[in-house]
Amino acid sequence: xxxxxxxxxxxxxxxxxxxxxxxxxxxxxxxxxxxxxxxxxxxxxxxxxxxxxxxxxxxxxxxxxxxxxxxxxxxxxxxxxxxxxxxxxxxxxxxxxxxxxxxxxxxxxxxxxxxxxxxxxxxxxxxxxxxxxxxxxxxxxxxxxxxxxxxxxxxxxxxxxxxxxxxxxxxxxxxxxxxxxxxxxxxxxxxxxxxxxxxxxxxxxxxxxxxxxxxxxxxxxxxxxxxxxxxxxxxxxxxxxxxxxxxxxxxxxxxxxxxxxxxxxxxxxxxxxxxxxxxxxxxxxxxxxxxxxxxxxxxxxxxxxxxxxxxxxxxxxxxxxxxxxxxxxxxxxxxxxxxxxxxxxxxxxxxxxxxxxxxxxxxxxxxxxxxxxxxxxxxxxxxxxxxxxxxxxxxxxxxxxxxxxxxxxxxxxxx
Amino acid sequence: xxxxxxxxxxxxxxxxxxxxxxxxxxxxxxxxxxxxxxxxxxxxxxxxxxxxxxxxxxxxxxxxxxxxxxxxxxxxxxxxxxxxxxxxxxxxxxxxxxxxxxxxxxxxxxxxxxxxxxxxxxxxxxxxxxxxxxxxxxxxxxxxxxxxxxxxxxxxxxxxxxxxxxxxxxxxxxxxxxxxxxxxxxxxxxxxxxxxxxxxxxxxxxxxxxxxxxxxxxxxxxxxxxxxxxxxxxxxxxxxxxxxxxxxxxxxxxxxxxxxxxxxxxxxxxxxxxxxxxxxxxxxxxxxxxxxxxxxxxxxxxxxxxxxxxxxxxxxxxxxxxxxxxxxxxxxxxxxxxxxxxxxxxxxxxxxxxxxxxxxxxxxxxxxxxxxxxxxxxxxxxxxxxxxxxxxxxxxxxxxxxxxxxxxxxxxxxx
Numbered sequence: 001x002x003x004x005x006x007x008x009x010x011x012x013x014x015x016x017x018x019x020x021x022x023x024x025x026x027x028x029x030x031x032x033x034x035x036x037x038x039x040x041x042x043x044x045x046x047x048x049x050x051x052x053x054x055x056x057x058x059x060x061x062x063x064x065x066x067x068x069x070x071x072x073x074x075x076x077x078x079x080x081x082x083x084x085x086x087x088x089x090x091x092x093x094x095x096x097x098x099x100x101x102x103x104x105x106x107x108x109x110x111x112x113x114x115x116x117x118x119x120x121x122x123x124x125x126x127x128x129x130x131x132x133x134x135x136x137x138x139x140x141x142x143x144x145x146x147x148x149x150x151x152x153x154x155x156x157x158x159x160x161x162x163x164x165x166x167x168x169x170x171x172x173x174x175x176x177x178x179x180x181x182x183x184x185x186x187x188x189x190x191x192x193x194x195x196x197x198x199x200x201x202x203x204x205x206x207x208x209x210x211x212x213x214x215x216x217x218x219x220x221x222x223x224x225x226x227x228x229x230x231x232x233x234x235x236x237x238x239x240x241x242x243x244x245x246x247x248x249x250x251x252x253x254x255x256x257x258x259x260x261x262x263x264x265x266x267x268x269x270x271x272x273x274x275x276x277x278x279x280x281x282x283x284x285x286x287x288x289x290x291x292x293x294x295x296x297x298x299x300x301x302x303x304x305x306x307x308x309x310x311x312x313x314x315x316x317x318x319x320x321x322x323x324x325x326x327x328x329x330x331x332x333x334x335x336x337x338x339x340x341x342x343x344x345x346x347x348x349x350x351x352x353x354x355x356x357x358x359x360x361x362x363x364x365x366x367x368x369x370x371x372x373x374x375x376x377x378x379x380x381x382x383x384x385x386x387x388x389x390x391x392x393x394x395x396x397x398x399x400x401x402x403x404x405x406x407x408x409x410x411x412x413x414x415x
Numbered sequence: 416x417x418x419x420x421x422x423x424x425x426x427x428x429x430x431x432x433x434x435x436x437x438x439x440x441x442x443x444x445x446x447x448x449x450x451x452x453x454x455x456x457x458x459x460x461x462x463x464x465x466x467x468x469x470x471x472x473x474x475x476x477x478x479x480x481x482x483x484x485x486x487x488x489x490x491x492x493x494x495x496x497x498x499x500x501x502x503x504x505x506x507x508x509x510x511x512x513x514x515x516x517x518x519x520x521x522x523x524x525x526x527x528x529x530x531x532x533x534x535x536x537x538x539x540x541x542x543x544x545x546x547x548x549x550x551x552x553x554x555x556x557x558x559x560x561x562x563x564x565x566x567x568x569x570x571x572x573x574x575x576x577x578x579x580x581x582x583x584x585x586x587x588x589x590x591x592x593x594x595x596x597x598x599x600x601x602x603x604x605x606x607x608x609x610x611x612x613x614x615x616x617x618x619x620x621x622x623x624x625x626x627x628x629x630x631x632x633x634x635x636x637x638x639x640x641x642x643x644x645x646x647x648x649x650x651x652x653x654x655x656x657x658x659x660x661x662x663x664x665x666x667x668x669x670x671x672x673x674x675x676x677x678x679x680x681x682x683x684x685x686x687x688x689x690x691x692x693x694x695x696x697x698x699x700x701x702x703x704x705x706x707x708x709x710x711x712x713x714x715x716x717x718x719x720x721x722x723x724x725x726x727x728x729x730x731x732x733x734x735x736x737x738x739x740x741x742x743x744x745x746x747x748x749x750x751x752x753x754x755x756x757x758x759x760x761x762x763x764x765x766x767x768x769x770x771x772x773x774x775x776x777x778x779x780x781x782x783x784x785x786x787x788x789x790x791x792x793x794x795x796x797x798x799x800x801x802x803x804x805x806x807x808x809x810x811x812x813x814x815x816x817x818x819x820x821x822x823x824x825x826x827x828x829x830x
Contacts, residue, residue, distance in 0.1 A: 126583055127581055127583050153664045153665060155607070155661055155662055158598060158607050159598055159662065161666055161669075162666065162669050163578070163666035164578070164581055164673070166751060167541065168542050168751070168752045168757070169631060169752050171631070178632040181634070181748060181749060182748060183570075183574055183703065192574075192703070216675070217593040240749070247570055247576065248665070249570065250576075250663070251578035252663075253666065254576075254578055255748070255749040255751065258579070258749070258751045259632075259751055260631070260750075285606075288608070290609060330670070331670075333609075334595035334655075334658070334674040335593050335674045335675075335828075336583070336584055336670065336674055337583045337584050338583065342583070
């Protein structure tokens with residue numbers, strides 16, 4: 001039986017009382033940025049609640065953490081504060097709780113229609129790391145790029161492989177994506193040349209947002225890893241495959257990825273995903289002890305990718321080989337310091353079926369098998385004007401924990 | 416003839432009137448962080464000058480930019496402001512200028528002995544990028560790692576290859592460096608195991624500090640690239656070669672590098688290096704037009720590496736193949752956005768001679784040819800307790816533009 005709120009919530013809403021994801025918004029009519037949570041078709045303005053004293057029972061009351069343009073201050077307060085605020089909000093929004101429900105002026109001030117706000121980048125990102133944690137994605141990629149070798153490098157089943165991405169170009173859903181220019185060198189061309197990318201792609205991922213940092217030189221044990229995770233967003237790791245193919249050796253992807261990365265505006269709390277915790281794919285060989293989790297660390301979250309009006313991918317985060325806790329434990333095992341606002345992507349989430357492949361590189365098998373769209377056109381890669389929209393949710397009994405969407409439209413470029 | 420200051424400056428000082436590097440300091444006796452410049456044995460407190468109205472002729476007067484714990488605010492003010500402040504400081508510190516010289520109370524407040532201050536990380540780093548711009552380093556590395564292939568990948572002479580590093584673990588000179596643990600897999604071992612690194616290394620680099628950002632989607636043309644550079648620091652890209660060898664495929668170095676990166680505390684302004692501008696190594700083939708510089712973009716800066724009491728490397732930034740302007744133009748050609756405080760390392764600066772190899776990997780030829788230290792001991796890799804100190808300077812006629820030093824001592828770790 002879903003929780004009941006006095007705010008009307010349809011069963012297919014992304015934002016029931018069980019979710020309460022955090023975001024940063026600004027009224028379209030003007031004003032400053034503030035922190036809110038999504039509830040049904042509304043944003044609940046936490047700054048208003050805080051000013052009205054309704055968060056008084058929480059450790060973060062009266063600190064001005066909700067009148068900021070990022071969640072970082074609130075996130076740094078730690079898991080006990082997150083839980084206290086979440087409990088308070090679930091109580092305040094409950095159908096049988098009169099405090100907010102029956103105080104019309106406060107209710108009018110605190111509950112704003114989502115159509116009246118602009119959603120901003122929710123966190124000030126410290127470092128952005130991107131993992132490569134789907135066995136299916138890594139295997140497909142290896143098969144295409146190294147057909148005469150084993151598809152996985154020898155390290156892959158021993159560690160969550162990752163690389164550092166660019167924090168300055170992480171953008172919020174809706175930001176137009178300019179087709180990047182760069183050096184490309186088709187195999188038939190004797191020399192590289194400069195051109196707009198001709199092989200623009202997306203990658204569907206979930207990403208964790210780090211809430212609490214860690215100390216330089218001190219690893220985070222896997223049993224404590226999730227205490228550092230504030231929540232999750234959808235992430236589109238836009239990729240220019242032709243630029244990538246020419247630049248990536250020996251130091252990995254750079255300009256082929258760092259032109260833009262889109263995330264969804266609502267950070268879904270880890271607490272909201274607890275009921276959807278599950279085991280991932282079996283791990284063989286067993287990982288080294290620092291990567292052995294005390295409990296299942298995957299989450300049953302469905303992800304979809306729409307290209308214009310066609311759904312071209314449906315996959316699930318439970319298909320990941322390495323869990324988020326394993327990723328985080330690996331990331332810090334050398335003493336690497338975390339900071340509030342760090343963003344860590346899972347890597348492309350591909351599953352075992354053809355429809356669950358999480359990027360065009362796999363869906364079109366490196367451009368050799370174009371996909372068909374609902375309007376009759378085909379795609380090997382993204383074209384100017386194409387809109388890629390990613391959605392994600394965990395399906396509960398009579399409710400769903402939705403992530404909203406991460407969308408972006410390709411804008412033409414000329415060299 | 417060197418410029419004359421009323422502050423006594425010896426000819427071998429790193430910090431003559433021609434230099435005036437910026438840093439962030441705190442009195443050892445307490446107090447808050449503030450911005451200063453190094454002059455001889457002193458730090459000139461810019462917050463004191465600003466409060467006294469002595470920066471009134473500059474565009475940044477009275478904005479509180481020098482009472483902060485980073486240079487970011489001042490850097491964002493742009494090249495005209497940097498030049499105005501530099502001109503004002505050179506005038507105020509000149510031997511024949513009485514304003515500060517003859518105002519004893521102000522002079523006592525503004526000029527603080529460097530021995531009385533702690534130097535902090537000078538910038539709040541946005542993104543950290545590390546290039547790979549030395550032909551000698553890339554060639555040596557390729558020879559060792561891929562003895563049966565051409566040492567350079569085909570892309571190397573066409574673009575300044577780079578990867579993203581970790582901003583959260585960039586530390587200021589003097590910070591102890593804990594030996595990282597991680598997965599290693601010696602070739603004779605059938606399985607990887609967890610261990611403190613047994614192949615800890617340094618890499619000597621110069622790094623540019625970005626002062627002025629750029630807009631998402633808009634490349635910075637090479638002719639304007641240097642307008643974004645505030646100055647330079649020495650950078651030690653500590654590296655664990657055994658962790659690196661096992662983890663780096665296919666996405667590049669990650670935990671083998673991101674446990675710590677040391678920079679020198681003083682940011683030497685680009686303006687101070689102007690007299691030392693020179694051409695780099697000839698570029699063959701000629702780069703694509705977006706990488707063709709309008710003028711020489713290299714700088715004649717000597718770098719030294721000391722391991723405990725032995726100088727084990729002397730090299731020069733003019734040996735770089737790709738210039739800083741080329742690096743920056745490449746970095747942004749896809750529309751990647753810069754922010755004030757971004758840090759971009761050159762990559763290991765190796766030269767043509769054996770003594771100019773910029774890391775132990777090259778100096779000991781992958782550990783096969785140990786180097787001898789002054790105390791009679793030998794090294795293949797860094798040992799616990801070892802101190803690596805890097806120094807750099809440009810030698811003028813009767814003065815030198817010094818960078819100070821970037822130093823770190825290895826602290827033991829156990830798994």
